[in-house]
Amino acid sequence: MTFTLLNSSCADFLNQEPISNSSVTGFYKTQADIEQGVAGAYNSLQSYKQYGANFIYFMEVRSDNTYTESITTSGGIYGDFDLFRTVPTNSILDLTWAGCYEGIQRCNLVLGNIDNVVMSEDLKNQYKGEMLFIRALTYFNLVRIWGDVPLVTKEVQDPFDAFEFTRTPTSEIYQQIVTDLNEASELLSEKVIVSKIGSATAGAANALLGKVYLTLKDYPKAEVALKKVIDSKVYKLLDNYADVFDVTNKNSAESIFEIQYNKDITDQGSRFANIFAPKGSTEVTGGVGTSLGDNTPTEDLYGKYEEGDLRKEISIGQVSDGRIYCKKFVIAPVLPNQSDANFIVLRYADVLLMYAEALNENGYKADGDALNYLNDIRKRAGLEVYTAGELSSQELFREVVWKERRFELAFENHRWFDLLRTGKAVEIMNASANGEFRIEAYQLLFPIPQSQIDAAPDKMTQNDKY
Template identity: 85%
Template sequence: MKKYIIMSYVLTTLMVLCSSCDDFLNQEPISNGSVTGFYKTQADIEQGVAGAYNSLQSYKQYGANFIFFMEVRSDNTYTESITTSGGIYGDFDLFRTTSTNSILDLTWAGCYEGIQRCNIVLGNIDNVVMDETLRKQYKGEMLFIRALTYFNLVRIWGDVPLVIKEVKDPFEAFAFTRTPSTEVYQQIVTDLNDAAGLLSDKVEKARTGAITVGAANALLGKVYLTLKDYQKAENVLKKVIDSKVYNLLDNYGDVFNVLNKNSIESIFEIQYNKDVTDQGSRFANIFAPKGSTEVTGGVGTSLGDNTPTEDLYGKYEDGDLRKDISIGRISDGRLYCKKFVVAPVLPNQSDANFIVLRYADVLLMYVEALNENNYKTDGDAFLYLNKIRERAGLKAYTSEELPNQEMFRGAVWNERRFELAFENHRWFDLLRTGKAVEIMNASTDGEFTVESYQLIYPIPQSQIDAAPDKMMQNDRY
């Protein structure tokens, strides 16, 4: 019997509603229910909005899977056991991921489930009697989540189906083909510009962690940087800086302290709550060295994924305060990713959020755009780059050390690696800078060779099988 799973719309329409719980952004999706006739009140819309946030929180996206796509794939980390679960995780590390890898399928489905949830809210919100300020805010949040999700999809798979309206009939899904990435990026830019015009600078305390205009502009700056539109990137990132809403914390370690969630440096982070069943984060159990108990206190299984490479560990400058905050070492000598790790109260139930966008990233993107537009020996590019370095306990760069655009460019790219390690930026930074093949081949010690076609992943085979006349596979997969 043929499985109707393309883009997972059957499941999505059944899972879009959310049950109530204490934290607006920590609500769980109802597994059964009909969308038809549901969206009648402001409370209904709020549950739908919470469902869209929940899609980002899921293990299919930021809760687990993205780590393999965005960090384990890079020279930053690896998975300790390449044979776990039949090698589905190790294959990301060794560049041998095939179209039948179940992680590809789950992540694809998870992303499109989230997009469907956004589309449902956007398609119904204007028909509901509700507070107008909240209506604008919720619209902006849904546009941001849809844009963020497509930004991840297009960087992972290249051309992907672009769906910006609710799919009400599962069979509609079979009409969709892969949209050229240029068009997907156009929609991402449109969504983020629209979102920026709708969102507030700040949200009330009851909705801590909700998306703001700063998040929309920060993400838009990252999109423009990816597209190498450096002037637009510079302009929109300057808006974030000039807003004065955000700042660097004095202590790098405070950025990741669970007592400091959603700090003045945080622009957007995925919310987790150890006190709500199934709403805690998995990072401690995923990152702790395989079979160890020191990091988790013996609670749950330690998997040894996202393990920092010795190459990364050895390349921090002497005195860099970020090294011991980012990377831990247990008593048997094994390294582990220390960021986002708080001992769980139950297996896979910890209190650590995951930071998607923060002010340090904005500053580094801004100085990169400034340099690409016009290298200057004195100016904001040096000023902001050195703010990052000085917080890390390192000496400031001078124009004598970085006397031209090329050397400054290399310094910024290098700084991003250490400042943002394990925050799901490294693989995409390698792609964006055109360094992925060169750097990865230098990091493999000749064990395998990375080729350019592997810079994007294979389309899940389930999607090809469901509509072989519509869904074409990426080259050489």
């Protein structure tokens, strides 16, 4: 039987060093060992199995924002996400599941061993907070993609122990996410440590906690968590929308948490330019590597930007043959799949829009903070602000905030999850399908990878109708 919950085989699992073999080698003995383990957890987020590539298909291509130019590339494994034809044997499902649990295992290893290591308590608390944040973020992605998933909060020392894990109810997963983020917010520093640019902060924990509560429709708690981020005064909207995505302005004052990439370190560069550039084109990449034409903006999105919206030309580029492409997170690579653009997971504009939404849900006010924060976003985009008279009801305000999120946060891996949490996914996707597909409610979750079912058929069950 093949072990696949955390990796592709028992041998692969045991051969990971130092990430998964610590129980055998006693690796975690020094501060340097812990720091290497922490770096490994961040690397899991950076991997192509998560934010480096695969999440784009789950979170943007799946939505009405983008599509794949060629649905037959690699046997259709990417195009199937676009057309709602994903089957349990799709290898992207398997790789992403494994990548997420690899990251969780790395967090659990650090959390399970750090108290035995001699180091300053302040630094120990910081690293604990970072691992709790990454674990919570990873489970938040897992539960929104697959629903019930195995909840593993301890190091899996024996690979065969993984066969004991079955799917945990979504409600329990969310309880763990909330617990981890509340603890992380207490342990983490409020400001980024200069020597640890890109590491999680209390602001990141609270921003993510606010998003979790918004997803759970617990609007009072969402309001509290998001207000902590605003009141911290650590973050701000940049004056120029373009500066948020300027590769020379990484980790800006608007950025709360972003995945770090570096073109000058082998295998540490980002793949976005090669993934996003129109298929077969060389203008975006300078001819370096293959251009896939994935995450291509839909005509629906492109045509719905308001006249004068400054975000449109910053978010969407166009090559000489007229094809458009996702311009965010794109800078020409120095080698194939080796570019310098980071990927932003959480930023202050998202917090302001979520806070405005939470305020509105907690009690509509015609002319309050919610309207002010919404208009702050619009002013920067070069658009006219809304008046209280135009948004004269809770329902009108709700719809406008949801709409604004689409254009402000396009291509940042929020759209599919926004459609899910607002209950709009089936309606909007069927309206946008142009007859290519018609989705049903069961397709709001992805199929559990078949490898997981095969590894433990008496423990793992498949999502309905797959």
